[in-house]
Amino acid sequence: RQSDRKFFLRCSYIEIYMDQAYDLLNPQERLGEVLSINEDHNKDFYIRGAKEEIVSSIDEITQKIRKGEVNRHYASTIMNHCSSRSHTIFRLFVESIGSDLTSPTNVITESILNFVDLAGSEKINIHDTVKRPKENANTVNGAQMFNGNQKEQTLRER
DSSP states (O other): OGGGEEEEEEEEEEEEETTEEEETTSOGGGTTOOBEEEEOTTSOEEEETOOOEEEOSHHHHHHHHHHHHHHSOEEBOSSOTTEEOSEEEEEEEEEEEESOTTOTTOOEEEEEEEEEEOOOOOOHHHHOOBSOOHHHHHHHHHHHHHHHHHHHHHHHHO
16 A cells, blocks of 8 residues: 555756766756766666755656756757757656564665657758757767667567
8 A cells, every 4th residue: 555655756857968968957057067877787877976856746846857958958940949959868766665664574665767858850951950060960860770770679689
């Protein structure tokens, strides 16, 4: 029963732009700090230096997402006046523990939910990108091609 459990939530919001990772929840003066993407011994990825903020309601989660969206990289194209130029990962860490801390059968459960938004992929010569470096367009398109190849490979292996 969920009423017998206590829940604790944390979140982080990361942007990957031009092959660099940034913390979208950082204060304005620290938005340019590059974070490192790493892999642990279990082959799980983590981002060193990413801030995890405690949240306790859907309203607080929504506020964190809005704050991050303000800090995200956007550019205009003919097809889309406000096109994202980056990939983002919003991570929600959920921990729950039974109310009776003295019980030997008390179980702590930990989960991570990853919400991923991939950048748009417009063809430069067709959509005439405005205010966006050509190198970023190539990075976005290359990352999406890589993601597509990985999905195709996974399906073939099944």
